[in-house]
Amino acid sequence: MTAAEPSPSALDALQAVLPGDAVRAGRDSDAIAGHVPSWVAAPPDEASLRDVLTWARQQQQAVAPVGGRTQLAIGNPPDRLDGIVSTQRLSGIVDYPAGDLTITVRAGTTAAEIAETVEAEGQWSPLDALSGDSTVGGLLAVGQSGPWRPGLGALRDQVLETRVVHPDGRVTRSGARVVKNVTGYDLNKLFIGSLGTLGVLTEVCLRLRPRPEATATLLLGTTDALTAAEITALLRRAGLDPTGLAFVSPRHDAPVIDRPPGVVLGLLKLAGAAADVAWLRDNISTELPAGTTWTLLEEPEVEEPIWQWLRVHLRRETTLSGRLGTLPMQAGTLAASLPVEVDWVLRPWEGVVDWYWSGPTEQAAEISAAIHVAAQAHQAGRLLIHAPSAVKASGDVFGERPPGFETMRGLRDAFDPERVLNPGRFLHGL
Amino acid sequence: MSFDAVIAEIRSKLGAEAVLTADAELLVYECDAVTMHRHTPMAVVLPNSTEEVAVAVRACHEQGVPYVPRGAGTGLSGGAVPVEDALLIETSRMRRVLEIDFENRFAIVEAGIVNVDVSKACASGGLHYAPDPSSQTVCTVGGNVAENSGGPHCLKYGATTNHILAVRVVMPDGEVVDLGRADQWTTGYDLRGAFVGSEGTLGIATEITVRLVPTPPAIRTLLFPFPELDASCEAVGAIIRSGIVPAALEILDRNTIEAVEASPTFRAGYPTDAAAVLLVELDGLEAGIEDQVDSVTTICRQHGALEVHRAQTAQERAALWRGRKGAFGAMGRLAPDLFVQDVVVPRTRLPEIIREVVEIGARHGLHVSNVFHAGDGNLHPNITYDRRDADQVERVRRAGKEIIVRCVAVGGTLSGEHGIGLDKAEYMTLVFTEDDLESMAKLREVFNPRALCNPGKILPSGGGCFDRQASRLATEDAQ
Ligand SMILES: Cc1cc2nc3c(=O)[nH]c(=O)nc-3n(C[C@H](O)[C@H](O)[C@H](O)COP(=O)(O)OP(=O)(O)OC[C@H]3O[C@@H](n4cnc5c(N)ncnc54)[C@H](O)[C@@H]3O)c2cc1C
Numbered sequence: 001m002t003a004a005e006p007s008p009s010a011l012d013a014l015q016a017v018l019p020g021d022a023v024r025a026g027r028d029s030d031a032i033a034g035h036v037p038s039w040v041a042a043p044p045d046e047a048s049l050r051d052v053l054t055w056a057r058q059q060q061q062a063v064a065p066v067g068g069r070t071q072l073a074i075g076n077p078p079d080r081l082d083g084i085v086s087t088q089r090l091s092g093i094v095d096y097p098a099g100d101l102t103i104t105v106r107a108g109t110t111a112a113e114i115a116e117t118v119e120a121e122g123q124w125s126p127l128d129a130l131s132g133d134s135t136v137g138g139l140l141a142v143g144q145s146g147p148w149r150p151g152l153g154a155l156r157d158q159v160l161e162t163r164v165v166h167p168d169g170r171v172t173r174s175g176a177r178v179v180k181n182v183t184g185y186d187l188n189k190l191f192i193g194s195l196g197t198l199g200v201l202t203e204v205c206l207r208l209r210p211r212p213e214a215t216a217t218l219l220l221g222t223t224d225a226l227t228a229a230e231i232t233a234l235l236r237r238a239g240l241d242p243t244g245l246a247f248v249s250p251r252h253d254a255p256v257i258d259r260p261p262g263v264v265l266g267l268l269k270l271a272g273a274a275a276d277v278a279w280l281r282d283n284i285s286t287e288l289p290a291g292t293t294w295t296l297l298e299e300p301e302v303e304e305p306i307w308q309w310l311r312v313h314l315r316r317e318t319t320l321s322g323r324l325g326t327l328p329m330q331a332g333t334l335a336a337s338l339p340v341e342v343d344w345v346l347r348p349w350e351g352v353v354d355w356y357w358s359g360p361t362e363q364a365a366e367i368s369a370a371i372h373v374a375a376q377a378h379q380a381g382r383l384l385i386h387a388p389s390a391v392k393a394s395g396d397v398f399g400e401r402p403p404g405f406e407t408m409r410g411l412r413d414a415f416d417p418e419r420v421l422n423p424g425r426f427l428h429g430l
Numbered sequence: 431m432s433f434d435a436v437i438a439e440i441r442s443k444l445g446a447e448a449v450l451t452a453d454a455e456l457l458v459y460e461c462d463a464v465t466m467h468r469h470t471p472m473a474v475v476l477p478n479s480t481e482e483v484a485v486a487v488r489a490c491h492e493q494g495v496p497y498v499p500r501g502a503g504t505g506l507s508g509g510a511v512p513v514e515d516a517l518l519i520e521t522s523r524m525r526r527v528l529e530i531d532f533e534n535r536f537a538i539v540e541a542g543i544v545n546v547d548v549s550k551a552c553a554s555g556g557l558h559y560a561p562d563p564s565s566q567t568v569c570t571v572g573g574n575v576a577e578n579s580g581g582p583h584c585l586k587y588g589a590t591t592n593h594i595l596a597v598r599v600v601m602p603d604g605e606v607v608d609l610g611r612a613d614q615w616t617t618g619y620d621l622r623g624a625f626v627g628s629e630g631t632l633g634i635a636t637e638i639t640v641r642l643v644p645t646p647p648a649i650r651t652l653l654f655p656f657p658e659l660d661a662s663c664e665a666v667g668a669i670i671r672s673g674i675v676p677a678a679l680e681i682l683d684r685n686t687i688e689a690v691e692a693s694p695t696f697r698a699g700y701p702t703d704a705a706a707v708l709l710v711e712l713d714g715l716e717a718g719i720e721d722q723v724d725s726v727t728t729i730c731r732q733h734g735a736l737e738v739h740r741a742q743t744a745q746e747r748a749a750l751w752r753g754r755k756g757a758f759g760a761m762g763r764l765a766p767d768l769f770v771q772d773v774v775v776p777r778t779r780l781p782e783i784i785r786e787v788v789e790i791g792a793r794h795g796l797h798v799s800n801v802f803h804a805g806d807g808n809l810h811p812n813i814t815y816d817r818r819d820a821d822q823v824e825r826v827r828r829a830g831k832e833i834i835v836r837c838v839a840v841g842g843t844l845s846g847e848h849g850i851g852l853d854k855a856e857y858m859t860l861v862f863t864e865d866d867l868e869s870m871a872k873l874r875e876v877f878n879p880r881a882l883c884n885p886g887k888i889l890p891s892g893g894g895c896f897d898r899q900a901s902r903l904a905t906e907d908a909q
Contacts, residue, residue, distance in 0.1 A: 101670065170868065176861065181846060182847055210673035272714070278717065
C-alpha cells in the first residue's frame with residue numbers, strides 16, 4: 001500500500017490551527033488499511049476539532065476520525081487518507097443524573113469507563129457487552145451491538161442525544177437528554193452506523209438501565225449449529241427469553257474447564273429479578289434437547305471472565321473474518337452451511353453469525369466466495385471485516401447496494417460534499 | 431400546478447370513487463384531533479395498495495401539487511392538516527395483515543391498519559405489538575410510524591421506533607423503496623430510523639414490518655391514591671431509582687380523576703378524594719412478580735400512598751386502564767375545546783415541573799388537568815377552554831408556551847410523543863440552533879426536494895431552513 005505523500009506543509013499549517021501538542025506527524029502505526037496519514041490530530045476540545053475539520057475541508061484533506069482504534073478493520077480501504085482526527089482527548093463524563101438513568105459523555109470516553117461509572121450507581125451501561133477499550137464514539141460510528149442485545153436492546157435504541165461536528169464547521173445537536181422525544185427529525189439514527197461519514201461525534205447521551213438483581217450464565221455444550229438452532233427455537237416457543245445467547249464453534253480457547261473436542265460451546269446469559277433468574281435457569285435446563293450438557297455459573301468472578309473472553313474472541317483478527325445477518329430462525333442453518341474450516345460465533349436471537357478463517361492468503365478469495373454463496377442462499381446481509389488487501393479490494397465489504405442508495409448518496413452530498421470524512425471507506429459510491 | 435389534472439389522472443387509474451371531492455365529504459378532513467388548525471383539502475385520495483399510492487404521488491409530483499399523508503386523523507400536532515391547498519392521501523383502505531412470522535417475531539401490515547388490530551392478529555401466537563398509544567383503537571400504524579408514537583407501555587418496551595423493522599415507502603418522486611429489513615441488518619445509513627418520526631414529510635409509508643414481542647405471562651395492575659400530587663411524582667422517581675422496570679407508570683391528577691369519574695363511558699372507580707392516583711403495571715414472569723408488587727407497594731406507602739387497589743381480574747384491570755386511556759375523551763366533555771399539551775423533562779425534574787404547571791394554570795385562570803406518562807417524564811397538561819372566547823384562547827396559548835419554556839429550561843424538550851407538526855414548529859428554535867435545524871432541513875431536502883410531501887411541518891417557517899425550500903420551489907416554478 002502506498003503511504004500518503006508526506007506533506008510537511010499540511011502538518012505545519014495544521015500546527016497553526018491547533019495547540020502545539022495536539023498534532024503530530026503520522027507514523028506507520030497510525031495506518032489504516034496500509035495508508036499512513038501525514039498528520040494525526042488529537043484536539044483537546046470540540047472547538048478545536050471543528051477547526052481541524054474546517055481546515056481539512058478548505059485544504060481538501062481526507063480525514064479519518066478514530067476513537068480507541070479497536071474497530072478500524074471495519075470498512076473498505078480508504079480512497080485517500082491525509083490525516084487522522086482522534087477523539088481520544090475528548091473524553092470524560094459530562095453529566096450523569098443517576099436518577100434519570102441517562103449519562104452524557106464525550107465521544108472519546110471508553111466503554112470501560114462508562115461501565116465503571118454507572119455500576120457504582122447500580123446501573124448498567126448499554127455498551128457493557130462490548131469491548132472495554134472501545135470509545136463510545138467509535139462504537140456508535142460502527143453501530144454494532146454487543147452479545148447482550150436481546151436483553152439490553154440494540155445500541156441504536158439507547159442513544160438519546162448526539163453532538164456532531166460537520167465538515168462545514170457546524171456543530172449540531174439532535175435529540176435531548178430525556179428518555180422519550182419526538183422533537184424534530186431523529187438524526188441520531190443517521191449518525192449511528194454511518195462510519196463517521198456525515199460528521200464526527202463529540203458527545204452522546206445514553207439511556208441506562210438498572211443493574212438486575214441477579215444474573216447467571218449457563219454454559220451449554222452441544223453438537224453443531226443445527227442443534228443450536230433447535231435450542232433457540234425451543235426457548236423462543238417456550239417464552240424463555242435470555243439476555244444474551246451465543247454459540248461458539250468447536251475450535252476455540254475459551255477458559256472453560258470441561259472442553260471435550262468437537263463440542264459447540266453455548267453461552268446463555270440470564271438477568272433480572274432473582275426469582276425470575278432462578279425460574280428461567282430451572283426451566284431452560286429442563287427444556288434443553290437430549291445430549292445438551294449444561295453448567296451453571298452464578299458467581300460474578302466465574303461468570304464475568306467467560307463473557308469477557310467472548311468480547312475479545314468476537315473481534316479477533318484472522319486472515320479472513322466477517323459478519324452475516326439474517327432472520328433468527330435461519331441463523332443456525334446459515335452457520336451450519338459455512339465451509340467446515342470456518343469458525344463461527346452464532347447469535348441466533350439476533351440472527352447474527354460472525355465467522356473467522358485463518359489460512360494461506362492464496363485461499364482467502366475462495367473461502368470468501370464460499371461464504372458469499374452461503375449468505376446469498378439465506379438472503380443474509382454481509383460485512384467483510386478482516387481480509388487480505390486483494391480480497392478487500394475485490395468488492396464492497398458491505399455487500400450489495402441496499403435499497404435507498406440514491407437517498408444515502410444524497411445525504412452524503414448534503415453533509416460532506418467534498419468527501420472530507422473517510423472517503424471510500426463506507427459503501428462504495430457514497 | 432393543476433389540481434384538476436391530478437384528480438383526473440388519479441381517477442383514470444384508480445377509478446372515480448377513489449377520490450373524494452364533494453364538499454360534504456371533505457368537511458371531516460378539515461382538521462385532525464387539534465381543532466385549532468383547520469384547512470379543508472382540495473380532494474381526498476383513497477388508495478388501495480402501494481401501487482395506487484405511487485400512482486397518486488407520481489401524479490402530484492408531475493404536476494407540482496402538494497399532498498398530505500393521512501391515517502386516522504387522531505394526530506395531536508396538526509400533522510395531517512394541509513397548510514395550503516393540497517390533496518390528502520388517506521390510508522383507510524389499506525388495513526391488511528400481509529404476513530405474520532411467529533417464529534421470527536415480526537408481522538408485515540399495511541399502513542392503514544388500526545394499531546390494536548396488529549396485536550389482535552398475532553395474539554394466538556402469544557405475541558403482541560408493544561406500542562400502545564391511548565388512541566390505539568382508532569389510530570393507524572402508519573400514523574404511529576410517522577409520529578414515532580408512544581403509549582403507557584413504552585416505559586418498558588420503547589416507543590414506535592424501537593419496534594419498526596422495515597418500512598415500504600412511496601418516496602416523494604413516486605419511487606417505491608424498502609427501508610430497513612425484517613432481520614434488522616443495516617447496510618449504509620439507517621434510513622428507516624430517520625423515516626420513523628418524520629411526520630409524513632419524507633414520503634408515505636405503505637407497508638410496515640413491525641417487531642412482535644412475547645406477551646408476558648404475568649401482569650399486575652395496581653392503583654395507588656395519593657393525598658398530594660407531588661408525593662405521587664416522588665414515588666415514581668423512587669420506583670425508577672429502585673431498579674424495578676415497570677411496564678407502565680401513569681399519574682392522573684385530581685382534575686383528571688374528576689373528569690373520568692364524571693364520564694359514564696370512562697368511569698373507572700378511581701377514588702375522587704385523592705389528589706392523584708398512580709397507576710402501576712408490572713409484567714414479566716410469574717416467579718418474580720409478587721416481589722416487585724411488594725417493593726412498589728412499600729415505596730408508594732413510604733411516599734404517602736393512602737392505600738392500594740389491585741386488579742384481581744381481567745375486567746378490573748381493564749377498568750383501571752379505561753380511566754387512563756379515556757382521560758382525554760372524558761375531559762372533552764367538560765368544555766367545548768381541549769388543548770392537549772405534550773412535553774417531556776428529565777424524570778427527576780418531574781415534581782418541580784408539575785408544581786410549575788399547576789401554578790401557571792392558576793395564574794392564567796385556566797382549568798388544567800394533568801394525566802401523564804410519569805415514568806418517562808412525559809407530561810400532558812390538558813387545558814379545557816372555549817374557542818369562542820378570544821381572551822381565553824389567548825390565555826391558553828400563553829400558558830401552553832410558558833409550560834414549554836419551563837420544561838426546556840430544566841433540560842426537557844417540546845414533544846415526547848405527539849410530534850411537532852404545524853402546532854409547535856414555531857417553538858423549534860427554543861431547543862435547536864439554526865445549525866441544528868439546517869441538518870434537519872438537509873435530511874428533508876434529500877428525501878423531499880420539491881417540498882410537495884406535507885409542506886410546512888416540523889421546521890419553523892420564516893427561518894433560513896424553510897425559506898430554502900420555499901425559494902427552491904419558487905425557482906422550479908419559474909423555470
Ligand atoms: C384520544 C387520543 C389519545 C392519544 N394518545 C396518544 C398516546 O398515548 N401516545 C401518542 O403517542 N399519541 C397519542 N395520540 C396522538 C395520535 O393518536 C398519534 O399521533 C397517532 O400515531 C396518529 O395516528 P393517525 O393514524 O391518526 O395519524 P394522522 O393523525 O392521520 O396523521 C399523523 C401524522 O402522520 C402522517 N401520516 C399518517 N399516515 C402516514 C403514512 N402512512 N405515511 C407517512 N405519514 C403518515 C400524517 O401526515 C401526519 O403528519 C392520541 C390522540 C388522541 C386523539
